[in-house]
Amino acid sequence: MRYTRVEWSEHSAEGRGFRPLGDKEKALFVEHVPAPEGGRALDAYCGAGELAVFLASLGYAVDGADFAEGALVRACSKHADADGVRWLWLDVEHDDPVELHEDGYDLITMRLSVAFLRDRARTVRALSARLRPGGALVIITPLVASTPKERRDTALDEDEIGLLTEGWEQAERRDADGLAFLVLREPQQGFTTVEKGRPEPQAVLGACAVVTDAAGRVLLGRSTRGMWELPGGRLETGESAEAASVRELAEETGLKASLDDAHLLTILHDDRVDVRRISAVVRITAWTGDLALPEPHRFTRWEWHDPHTLASLGPVFAPSAQALEAVWPGVLPDLPPVHSYPHATTPPTVDGEPEEAVRLRNQMADTVIAGGWAPSTRVQQALRAVPRHRFIPESPLPAAYDHDLPIVTRRDETGRAVSSISAAWLQADMIEKLRLDPGAVVFEAGSGGYNAELMAAVTAPAGRVITVDLDPHVIHRTRRLCAEAGSGRVTAVLGDGSLGAPGHVPAGGFDGSVITHNVWDVAPAWREQLAEGRYLVLPLEIHGYTRAIALQRKGDVLHARDWTYCGFLRDRGGAARTTPKVPLAEGLLRLRFHDGPVLDATGLDEALRGERHEVATGVVLPGGYSYATLQLYAATTLTGFCRLTPDRSADNPLVAAPPGQGAAALIGEGSLAYLTLVNLRHGETPTESRWEFCVHAYGPAGPILAERMATCVRDWDQHVRHSGYPQMTVHPANMPDHELPAGQVLTKHTSRLVFRWPGSAECAGPEARTETGGADE
Numbered sequence: 001m002r003y004t005r006v007e008w009s010e011h012s013a014e015g016r017g018f019r020p021l022g023d024k025e026k027a028l029f030v031e032h033v034p035a036p037e038g039g040r041a042l043d044a045y046c047g048a049g050e051l052a053v054f055l056a057s058l059g060y061a062v063d064g065a066d067f068a069e070g071a072l073v074r075a076c077s078k079h080a081d082a083d084g085v086r087w088l089w090l091d092v093e094h095d096d097p098v099e100l101h102e103d104g105y106d107l108i109t110m111r112l113s114v115a116f117l118r119d120r121a122r123t124v125r126a127l128s129a130r131l132r133p134g135g136a137l138v139i140i141t142p143l144v145a146s147t148p149k150e151r152r153d154t155a156l157d158e159d160e161i162g163l164l165t166e167g168w169e170q171a172e173r174r175d176a177d178g179l180a181f182l183v184l185r186e187p188q189q190g191f192t193t194v195e196k197g198r199p200e201p202q203a204v205l206g207a208c209a210v211v212t213d214a215a216g217r218v219l220l221g222r223s224t225r226g227m228w229e230l231p232g233g234r235l236e237t238g239e240s241a242e243a244a245s246v247r248e249l250a251e252e253t254g255l256k257a258s259l260d261d262a263h264l265l266t267i268l269h270d271d272r273v274d275v276r277r278i279s280a281v282v283r284i285t286a287w288t289g290d291l292a293l294p295e296p297h298r299f300t301r302w303e304w305h306d307p308h309t310l311a312s313l314g315p316v317f318a319p320s321a322q323a324l325e326a327v328w329p330g331v332l333p334d335l336p337p338v339h340s341y342p343h344a345t346t347p348p349t350v351d352g353e354p355e356e357a358v359r360l361r362n363q364m365a366d367t368v369i370a371g372g373w374a375p376s377t378r379v380q381q382a383l384r385a386v387p388r389h390r391f392i393p394e395s396p397l398p399a400a401y402d403h404d405l406p407i408v409t410r411r412d413e414t415g416r417a418v419s420s421i422s423a424a425w426l427q428a429d430m431i432e433k434l435r436l437d438p439g440a441v442v443f444e445a446g447s448g449g450y451n452a453e454l455m456a457a458v459t460a461p462a463g464r465v466i467t468v469d470l471d472p473h474v475i476h477r478t479r480r481l482c483a484e485a486g487s488g489r490v491t492a493v494l495g496d497g498s499l500g501a502p503g504h505v506p507a508g509g510f511d512g513s514v515i516t517h518n519v520w521d522v523a524p525a526w527r528e529q530l531a532e533g534r535y536l537v538l539p540l541e542i543h544g545y546t547r548a549i550a551l552q553r554k555g556d557v558l559h560a561r562d563w564t565y566c567g568f569l570r571d572r573g574g575a576a577r578t579t580p581k582v583p584l585a586e587g588l589l590r591l592r593f594h595d596g597p598v599l600d601a602t603g604l605d606e607a608l609r610g611e612r613h614e615v616a617t618g619v620v621l622p623g624g625y626s627y628a629t630l631q632l633y634a635a636t637t638l639t640g641f642c643r644l645t646p647d648r649s650a651d652n653p654l655v656a657a658p659p660g661q662g663a664a665a666l667i668g669e670g671s672l673a674y675l676t677l678v679n680l681r682h683g684e685t686p687t688e689s690r691w692e693f694c695v696h697a698y699g700p701a702g703p704i705l706a707e708r709m710a711t712c713v714r715d716w717d718q719h720v721r722h723s724g725y726p727q728m729t730v731h732p733a734n735m736p737d738h739e740l741p742a743g744q745v746l747t748k749h750t751s752r753l754v755f756r757w758p759g760s761a762e763c764a765g766p767e768a769r770t771e772t773g774g775a776d777e
Contacts, residue, residue, distance in 0.1 A: 018047055018048050018050075019112060020050065021050045021051055021054060021111075022176060022177050022179075024175075024176045024177045025111075025140065025176045025177075025179070025181065026054060028174050028176055028181050029054070029055070029058065029138070030058065032136070032138075032172070032174075032183050033106075033107050033136050033138060033183065034058065034059075035055075035058045035059035035060045035106070035107075036106055036134075038061075039059060039060045039061070039106040039107065040060060040061045040062075040063075040101060040103075040104075040105050040106055040107075040132075041055045041060035041061070041062045041063070041105055041106065041107040041108070041109065042062070042063045042065065042100065042101075042105045042107070042108045042109070042127075042130070043055060043062060043063070043064045043065065043108075043109045043111070044065055044092045044108060044109065044110050044113065044127065045065070045066050045067070045092070045110060045111075045113035045116075046064035046065060046066050046071070046072075046075060046087075047066060047071050047075070047111075047112070047113075048071060048074050048075050048078060049064050049072075049074075049075030049076075049078060049079050049082075049085070049087070051109060051111050052064030052075070052079075052082075052085050053079045053082045053085060055107070055109070056082060056083065056084035056085050060084065060106070060107060061084050061086075062084055062085045062086070063085075063086050063088055063099075063100065063101065063105075064085050064086070064087050064088065065087075065088040065089075065090040065092060065100075066088075066089070066090070067089070067090065067091030067092075067093075067094075067095070069089055072087050072088075072089055075087060088100075092123060092126070092127065093117050093118070093119060093123045095355070096354070096355040096356040096359055097126075097130075097356065098356070098359060100130065103132070104130045104131060104132040104135070105130055105131060105132060105135060106131075106132050106134070106135045106136075107135060107136055107137075107138065108127050108128075108130065108131060108135070108136075108137045108138070109137075109138045109139075109140070110124075110127075110137070110138070110139045110140070111138075111139075111140040112140060112141065112142070112154075112179075114139050114141050114156070114164070115141060115142070115153065115154050115155055115156055116154070118291070118303065119217075119303040119304050119305070120160075120163075120164070120301070120303065121163065121222075121303055121305070121313075122217070122303055122304060122305050122306060122309065124137070124139075124164060125167075125187070125309050125312060125313075126306075126309075128168075128184070128187040129187075129396065131187070134185070135185070136183050136184065136185050137182075137183075137184040137185075138181070138182065138183055138184075139164060139180075139182040139184070140176065140179050140180070140181050140182070141155065141156050141161075141179065141180050141182075142154055142155035142156070142178070142179055142180075143155055143156065143157070143158075143161075143178070143179075143180055144156060144157040144158075145157070145158075146178050156180070159300060160300070161173075161180060161182070163222065164182060164184075165182060165184065166314050167187060167188045167312065167313075167314050168184045168185065168186060168187055168188060169185065169186035169187075169188055170183075170184070170185040170186055171183075171184050171185075172184075187312070188312065189311065189312045190311065190312060191310065191311055191312060191313050191314055191315070191316055191321070191332065192314070192315050192316070193315075193316055193317070193318040193321045193335065193336075194225075194226075194227040194315040194316065194317055194318065195272065195317075195318055196225060196317070204272075204275050204276060204277050204278060205234060205235050205278050205280075206232060206233055206234045206235065206244075206277075206278070206279050206280070206319065207232045207233070207234075207235060207241045207242075207244040207245045207248065207279070207280040207281075207282055208230045208231075208232040208245070208279055208280070208281050208282065208319060208320055208323035209230055209231040209232050209245035209246075209248060209249050209262075209282050209284055210230060210265075210281065210282065210283050210284065210323060210324070210327050211231065211249065211255070211257075211284045211287060212304075212350060212352050213304050213352060214352050215304070215352060215353060215354040215355075216306075216307070216352035216353045216354065216357075216390070217304035217305055217306055217307075217352075217354075218230075218304065218305055218307060218310075218324070219231065219253065219255075219291075219302060219303075219304055219305075220302070220303060220305055220313075220316075220320070221252065221253070221299040221301065221302045221303075222299060222300050222301050222302075222303070223298060223299050223300070223317070224297065224298055224299065224300060226315060227314075227315040227316060227317050228313055228314065228315065228316045228317065228320065229316075229317040229320045230317075230320040230323055230324070231245070231248050231249045231252045231253055232244075232245060232248050232249075232252075232282075232319075232320075232323075233248045233251075233252075235280075241264050241267075241280030241282055242259055242262035242263070242264055242282055243259060243262075244280075244282075245257075245262050245280075245282035245284065246258070246259055246262050246284070249284065249287070251294065251295065252294065252295055252298070252299060252302075253291055253292065253294075253302050254289055254290060254291060254292030254293075254294055255287045255288070255289045255290075255291065256287060256288045256289045257284045257286065257287040257288075258286070261284055261285045261286040261287070262282050262283075262284050263282065263283045263284075263285065263343075263345065263347065263348045264280055264281070264282055264343045264345070265281045265282065265283050265326060265327065265342065265343055265347055266280075266281050266326050266340050266341060266342045266343055267279070267280055267281075267340070267341040267343070268280075268281060268319070268322050268323070268326065268338045268339065268340055268341075269338065269339050269341075270322075270336070270338040270339065277319065279319045279322065279323060281323045281326045281327065283327060283347070283348060283350065285348045285350050306354075307324075307328050307331050307393040307394070308331070308389075308393060308394055308395055308396050308397075308400075310324060310331050310332055311331065311332055311333060311394065316332075321335055322335060322338050326340065326480075327480065327484070328393040328394075328480070328481070328484070329473065329476055329477035329480055329481070330393070330394055330409055330410070330477055331393045331394045333394075346483075347480070347483035347484075348483070349483065349484065349485065349486065349488065350484055350485070353387055353389070353390070354397070356397055357387060357389050357397055357400075357401070360389075360397055360400075360401035361383070361384060361387065361388065361389075362384055363401065364383065364388070364401040364402070364403045364424055365380060365383035365384045367403045367425075368383060368403050368424055368425045368428050369383075371403075371425055373425040373426075373428045373429045373432070374428040374429075374432060375432065376432060378436075378438075378457075378458045379428055379431055379432055379454075379458055381457070382431075382454045382455075382457035382458050383424065383428060383454070385457055386450065386453045386454050386457055387485055388400050388401060388421075388424065388450050389401065390481065390484060390485035391421065391448065391449040391450035391453070391481050391482075391485065392407050392409065392421055392450070393481070395407055401424075402424075403423065403424045403425050404423050404424075404425060405423060406420050406421065406422050406423050407420060407421045408420045409421060409448060409474075409477070410471070410473060410474060410477075417569055418471065418569065418572065419446075419447075419448065419469075419471060419474050419569070420448070420569055421448050421450050421451070422451070422568065426548070426564070426566055427450075427451050427454060428454075429548065429564050430514055430516075430537045430548055430564070431451075431454055431455055431458060431514070433535060433537045433548070433550035433561075433562050433564075434455075434512035434513075434514060434535050434537055434550070435512070435534075435535055436455065436458050436459050436463070436511065436512050437459070437511070438459055438460065438461070438462065438463060439459060439462040439463050440459040440463045440511035440512055441459075441463065441464045441465075441466070441506045441510055441511050442455050442459065442463065442464070442465045442466070442510060442511060442512045442513070442514065443465075443466050443467075443468070443500060443501050443504075443505075443510040443512070443513040443514070443526075443529065443530075444465060444466065444467040444468065444513075444514050444515075444516060445467075445468050445469075445497025445498070445500075445513075445514070445515045445516065445517070445526075446467075446468075446469060446497060446515065446516035446517045447467040447468065447469035447474050447475060447478040447492055448474070448477075448478060448516070449467075449477070449478045449481045449482050449486065449490070449492075451514075451516060452465040452467045452478070452482070452490045452492075453465075453482060453485075453486050453490060455512075455514075456486070456487045456489045456490050457487065459489075459511075460487070460489075463489060464489050464490075464491065465489065465490045465491070466491050466493060466501045466504045466510075467490060467491070467492050467493070468492075468493045468494075468495045468496075468497045468500075468501050469492070469493075469494065469495075469497065470494070470495065470496050470497065470572065470573050471572075472494055475492045475493070475494045478490075478492040479492045491504065496573040496574050497515065497517075497571075497573055498519075498523040498525065498526075498571070498573045498574050498575040499523070499525050499574070500513075500523070500525035500526060500528070500529040501529070502525075502529075505529045508531050508532075509528075509529055509530050509531035509532070509534065510529055510530055510531060510534065511531055511534055512530075512534055512535055512536075512537075513526055513529070513530050513534075513535075513536045513537070514536075514537045514538070515536075515537070515538035515539065516539075516568065517539070517568050517569050517570060517571050517572075518539050518541055518546055518567070518568045518569065518570045518571060519538055519539065519540055519541065519571050519575065520540075520541045520571070520575070520576075520577045520594075520748065521575055521577075521748040521749050521750050521751055522536075522538070522540065522551070522558065522730050522748075522750065522751040523575055523750060524732065524750050524751075526538070527553060527556070527558060527730075530553045531553070532553055532554070532555070533552065533553060533554070534552070534553060535550050535551065535552050535553075535561070536550075536551045536553065536558060537549070537550050537551070538551070539566055539567070539568045541594060542595070542632055542635060542636065542746065542753070543594045543595045543632075543635035543636070543641060543643070543746075544579065544592060544594035544595075544635075544643050544662070545631045545632055545635060546565075546566055546567050546568065547563045547564060547565060547566065547628075547632070547725075548563070548564040548565075548566045549562065549563050549564075549728070550562040551730060556731070556732055557729050557730065557731055558729065558730040559728075559729055559730075560725070560726075560727070560728035560729070560730075563724075563725040565626065565628045575749075575750075579592050579593070579594050580592070580593045580598045581593075582598065582601045584601065584604055584605055584608065585605060585608050587647060588646065588647050589608070589644060589645070589646055589647070590644075590645045590647075590662075591604075591642050591643070591644060591645075591665070591667065592642060592643040592644075592645055592662060593642050593643075594642075594643065595635075595746060595748070596641075596746075599640060599642065599667055599668075600667075601667060602670060603669075603670025603671075603699065604667065604670060604671075604672050604698075604699070606670070607670055607671055607672060607698040607699030607700075607702070608672070608698050610698055610699065611698075612696055612697070612698060613696070613697040613698070613702045613703050613706055614694060614695070614696055614697075614706075615694065615695040615697070615703075615706040615707060615709075615710045616678075616692060616694050616710075617692065617693040617694060617695065617710045617713045617714055617717075618692070618714070619692065619693045619713050619714060619716075619717045620680065620690055620691065620692045620693075621677075621690070621691050621692075621693075622686070622687045622688070622689065622690060622691075623683065623685075623686035623687055623688070623689035623690070623691060624686040624687055625691075629716070629720055629721070629724065629725055630713065630716045630720070630721075631664060632725070632726070632755075633712065633715075633716045633720050633726075633757060634664045634675070634709070634712050634713075634716075635664065636726075636744045636746060636755045636757075637712060637744055637757065638666060638708065638709070638712055640666045640667055640668045640705075641664070641665070641666060642665050642666075642667060643662040643663065643664065643665060644662055644663045644664075644665040644672070644674045645662035645663075646662075663675055663676055664709070666705045666708060666709055667705075668701055668705060669699070669700065669701040670699050670700065670701070671697065671698060671699025671700055671701035671702045671704075671705055672697065672698050672699055672702065672705070673695055673696070673697035673698075673702055673705035673706045673708070673709050674695070674696055674697075674709075675693060675694075675695055675709055675713065676693075676694055676695075676696060677691045677692070677693060677694070678691065678692050678694045679691055680692050693710075693713045695707075695709045695710050695713075715759070718759065719757070719758050719759025720757055720758055720759065723758040723759075726743075726755045726756050726757045726758070727743075727755070727756040728753060728754065728755050728756070729741060729753070729754050730751050730752070730753055731751065731752045731753075731754065732750070732751065732752070733747070733748070733749065733750045733751055733752055735752055740752065740754055741754055741756070742754075742756065743755050743756040743757075744756075744757070
């Protein structure tokens with residue numbers, strides 16, 4: 001039985017069809033889900049509001065939601081004096097859930113409504129994601145066995161009850177005067193692939209149809225074998241994979257599709273027992289008709305599912321799981337390997353997204369723009385246009401559109417993150433630094449899809465992006481997701497990004513180049529393949545401190561124009577570098593030498609057992625104040641610089657290092673000094689607190705090192721603190737000293753960096769120069 005909003009509203013307004021809340025139900029609520037302190041409840045499809053008002057009497061703050069306006073009018077009228085209930089006109093199955101509380105609920109109820117939901121499993125999973133820790137979902141439903149035949153479409157049978165309880169750590173069932181009272185807690189994550197037994201030889205060649213609706217949800221059927229499956233089946237004699245998919249879709253679901261809208265993406269094969277199984281993955285881009293159940297002996301229901309929920313779906317037929325992974329790589333982790341043979345034709349772009357995604361995308365764009373990270377109209381329009389969630393299909397929409405959240409998309413066998421999508425504000429900032437024009441051709445090292453599509457949107461209508469990555473899986477994923485939701489103007493290339501994109505460089509060079517992983521050095525190819533006057537933007541490590549820097553090419557020299565504090569995953573290509581580390585104090589401390597040679601640490605263990613010398617600098621900052629320039633100033637002006645990192649997993653009384661990646665430190669003559677912050681005053685807000693830079697030192701030369709570090713901090717406070725980042729130029733590694741400008745020089749493998757700090761003595765004349773680091777031996 002399916003009702004429109006208007007029909008159900010009229011039905012509700014007339015007061016028909018509402019079973020009163022029974023005493024047994026009330027007792028079960030009191031016993032199993034008493035209201036915690038500050039408890040909040042959602043009564044989904046609240047009807048006349050009786051349950052919502054009862055939950056409020058238990059101490060819950062209640063949202064009573066219903067898709068029928070007539071039901072809410074009646075509820076408000078009947079319970080006008082009720083406290084603690086907020087009435088919402090909302091269809092939790094289909095509407096944007098913007099009105100629901102962001103911090104979730106301790107209790108969610110669905111009374112006498114679940115049988116009416118078409119996408120029942122999806123809706124229940126979406127609601128379960130809104131439960132607070134320890135919260136419960138209570139479903140109350142009639143049972144087919146005790147319901148008159150003419151009303152059985154309002155009830156569930158035992159198989160459907162089992163499907164509702166599937167995927168929960170705790171599932172209790174009680175009887176409430178003939179109603180099933182289900183209390184579900186702790187939704188499980190994960191899925192399993194399921195086989196059907198040994199296939200018959202004539203059934204080994206089949207097709208899987210991947211179909212999505214206007215909200216971008218994929219169609220799956222719950223089979224009578226107890227698993228989820230895509231529409232599809234075996235190919236008949238002489239039948240193409242596309243034709244088989246269209247035919248099976250109609251036979252199994254009632255939906256009609258044209259052969260012109262059926263696109264073969266890939267052929268998968270694996271061995272099932274002693275039979276080779278071949279599955280054609282067909283993407284269907286358009287269809288008509290109403291979803292039905294023409295083969296009830298094979299399927300109990302069909303539902304539309306959000307891609308990010310597939311990994312928590314439960315049992316999935318193995319070929320269907322592999323087909324879903326072929327369309328959205330990464331959406332189902334840890335599948336067994338299969339052989340894949342992509343089809344040669346251009347994959348189709350497929351539209352479709354929920355209203356919630358549009359709202360969240362605009363909300364993300366508003367936040368990024370308000371933060372000053374996207375001042376240009378073109379970048380602002382790109383943030384609003386490119387569907388970020390479709391390049392992270394495994395992530396829920398709120399996470400996909402969190403402007404400050406980087407999302408890991410691939411890990412290696414040890415669990416270390418090796419590929420991710422960066423925070424949206426940082427992506428916008430780096431694209432702004434490129435200063436791109438319409439029609440520009442852009443190089444990107446480090447793929448993922450979304451960032452490349454943002455740049456494609458900025459350079460529309462004729463611009464192109466060449467994105468390079470050394471991981472075959474990342475390139476496959478980028479190509480597939482860009483094909484699904486992209487512009488058609490992104491080319492993903494397998495290769496080492498430190499070599500640029502040979503064979504794809506336009507005449508005159510790229511109009512912009514961006515590196516989306518931390519780099520220790522500036523690869524020559526990035527400069528050589530960049531057009532004169534254009535910009536290379538990269539997260540460059542300088543003594544381990546990372547800044548996204550815009551470098552403008554002027555001949556063989558790159559000039560720094562803009563700096564942003566940031567952090568990315570590290571390079572894994574040919575230019576990757578392992579940071580030398582020296583352990584101290586039986587591993588409680590480590591010295592890191594990010595640039596330059598490893599300095600002699602002899603005597604430091606003994607020094608750390610001695611008395612600590614302390615020097616107050618007199619430089620005071622409010623809480624939350626950025627001292628990012630001090631980090632670089634100390635690193636590039638102090639000889640003997642390194643980073644001191646304490647082991648934070650253990651109680652470490654040796655150092656009082658500030659949080660982060662380690663303290664700025666100096667070593668020499670068997671002694672150590674490091675910079676830390678001491679709290680002078682606590683405040684109600686961070687800006688009301690006050691912190692002072694202090695230097696702690698150990699060893700016979702500790703006082704001298706401490707004074708050098710303290711002098712550096714005072715010089716920064718006087719000359720640099722309010723002036724910003726230095727002038728910096730990047731030169732080829734073979735550039736001799738006498739041709740370099742005055743300043744502090746940091747030599748890496750393939751480049752030499754020269755820093756000119758405001759007020760620095762080394763900037764006074766062409767003869768003044770300091771070498772603060774060198775290439776590793």
